[in-house]
Amino acid sequence: MQLSALFKPLSSFRAQMVAFIVLILILTTVVLYLVNVRAERRITRQVDEYIHAITQATDIVYRSFSEGTYIYNIVNQSDSNSLAVNDESIIRHILVVESNGNIFDSTDRNDLGQQFKSVLGNFPVVQLGDLKLDTDEIGNAQSRTLSFSIETNRDKRNIFIVISLDRLKRTVDDASRRRLLTIILLGPLWIFAIAIFVRRLTQPVTELSNAARKVTAGELDFRVPVAGPEEVSRLSATFNEMLVGLRRNRELEDQLQRAERSAVVGRLASGIAHEIRNPLNFINLSIDHLQASFPPKAETQRAQYDHILTTIKDEIARLNQLVSDFLSYGRPAKLKLREIDAQALVAEVRALVSAKAEQQQVNIQIESTGAGSALLQADPEQLKTCFSNLMINAVQAMPDGGSLTVTVRPDPTHIVLEFTDTGVGIPTDALQQIFEPYYSTKDTGIGLGLPLTKKIIEEHGGQIAVASEIGQGTTFTVTLQRAPQ
Numbered sequence: 001m002q003l004s005a006l007f008k009p010l011s012s013f014r015a016q017m018v019a020f021i022v023l024i025l026i027l028t029t030v031v032l033y034l035v036n037v038r039a040e041r042r043i044t045r046q047v048d049e050y051i052h053a054i055t056q057a058t059d060i061v062y063r064s065f066s067e068g069t070y071i072y073n074i075v076n077q078s079d080s081n082s083l084a085v086n087d088e089s090i091i092r093h094i095l096v097v098e099s100n101g102n103i104f105d106s107t108d109r110n111d112l113g114q115q116f117k118s119v120l121g122n123f124p125v126v127q128l129g130d131l132k133l134d135t136d137e138i139g140n141a142q143s144r145t146l147s148f149s150i151e152t153n154r155d156k157r158n159i160f161i162v163i164s165l166d167r168l169k170r171t172v173d174d175a176s177r178r179r180l181l182t183i184i185l186l187g188p189l190w191i192f193a194i195a196i197f198v199r200r201l202t203q204p205v206t207e208l209s210n211a212a213r214k215v216t217a218g219e220l221d222f223r224v225p226v227a228g229p230e231e232v233s234r235l236s237a238t239f240n241e242m243l244v245g246l247r248r249n250r251e252l253e254d255q256l257q258r259a260e261r262s263a264v265v266g267r268l269a270s271g272i273a274h275e276i277r278n279p280l281n282f283i284n285l286s287i288d289h290l291q292a293s294f295p296p297k298a299e300t301q302r303a304q305y306d307h308i309l310t311t312i313k314d315e316i317a318r319l320n321q322l323v324s325d326f327l328s329y330g331r332p333a334k335l336k337l338r339e340i341d342a343q344a345l346v347a348e349v350r351a352l353v354s355a356k357a358e359q360q361q362v363n364i365q366i367e368s369t370g371a372g373s374a375l376l377q378a379d380p381e382q383l384k385t386c387f388s389n390l391m392i393n394a395v396q397a398m399p400d401g402g403s404l405t406v407t408v409r410p411d412p413t414h415i416v417l418e419f420t421d422t423g424v425g426i427p428t429d430a431l432q433q434i435f436e437p438y439y440s441t442k443d444t445g446i447g448l449g450l451p452l453t454k455k456i457i458e459e460h461g462g463q464i465a466v467a468s469e470i471g472q473g474t475t476f477t478v479t480l481q482r483a484p485q
Contacts, residue, residue: 397423
């Protein structure tokens with residue numbers, strides 16, 4: 001049988017609480033039992049001393065009669081068997097009284113010839129309960145009188161033995177104090193043990209409470225430890241399942257929001273395509289006609305004229321590109337796959353952005369690491385859009401010059417391309433949002449370049465990741481499959 005099976009009945013909160021209370025009761029009973037046993041042994045030894053002292057006193061009385069010797073000559077001798085009679089001993093006084101009340105013999109020779117009552121007074125006699133000290137108050141002297149009679153040749157003589165119960169009372173009081181002290185010490189100890197036990201039982205509940213606050217604050221990317229009693233463990237496991245469900249629901253909500261945004265963008269793009277592109281084309285053609293048919297005759301005016309018209313055509317081209325981005329992001333992809341060379345495609349894109357790069361003193365390098373070719377199945381026009389967006393963004397991030405290094409790393413199943421610049425970097429809070437539609441850190445644009453890039457790469461079965469450090473630069477890592485599904 002496994003050890004866990006033996007302790008399984010104690011896994012519930014109720015069983016642990018009952019077991020803990022039973023353990024406290026058992027330990028308390030054992031401790032008090034041991035204290036009582038020790039006290040009983042001390043009291044028993046004390047009673048044995050009293051019995052021995054009374055027996056010695058009786059023997060001394062009979063010895064005085066048989067030897068004709070006074071009692072005060074027999075007691076307090078130096079030998080070990082002698083009976084000590086003093087203010088600290090158990091036997092305080094021994095008197096032999098004649099029938100007329102005169103003291104015939106005593107442990108104190110000054111008592112001889114005196115009246116019994118004048119010497120002994122009204123000492124109470126030994127009675128039931130004296131040894132347990134549960135009778136009435138026994139007086140300041142804590143003494144009792146034990147008496148018996150002896151018939152002699154002359155007359156009947158009464159023997160009085162005065163016994164001090166002071167030692168016995170001290171022993172009983174000490175036993176009571178020890179029991180009380182044990183209870184006083186056990187109280188804080190059990191309180192401390194209960195506090196630790198309750199804390200151990202309630203710790204998982206506290207963690208669940210803190211976890212509930214995190215969920216209320218919108219944090220779901222964690223799990224609570226499954227520990228504690230069986231009921232709390234089940235509750236923790238259920239809480240973790242709830243977190244998984246909430247995370248799944250949040251992901252579904254995000255997907256739904258993205259789908260709704262894509263649908264809105266698609267409808268908007270369709271409207272823009274019909275309402276804007278035709279006027280843009282007409283304006284563009286009209287500018288070409290003006291530039292060709294009505295140029296100024298003066299050279300200086302012609303240069304200014306051409307510059308103004310070129311600027312207008314550039315702005316029209318920018319508007320046309322915005323419309324194209326809308327169309328590309330909102331419509332489902334129609335990939336035209338064929339075998340292409342990724343490194344050659346990167347070189348082709350570099351040639352397209354080289355003019356802008358040279359103007360900003362940005363050096364673009366292409367490096368290849370690893371063995372094998374960079375051939376893959378892909379849509380070249382779509383990937384060209386992706387690489388163009390990444391390179392243009394990198395160049396724009398280096399207004400005061402710098403370098404952009406494109407590293408191509410082929411392996412048997414994938415091709416990895418890293419676009420590393422030495423630009424200004426991307427803030428940490430923006431890294432999580434740069435692939436969201438309409439989010440942009442630049443003053444120009446509508447924030448569809450990187451979302452479109454991510455969409456095209458994922459439609460090729462690939463992935464894109466970003467790492468950046470303010471003032472150090474940014475690296476976009478694109479991973480493409482050689483043969484996308």
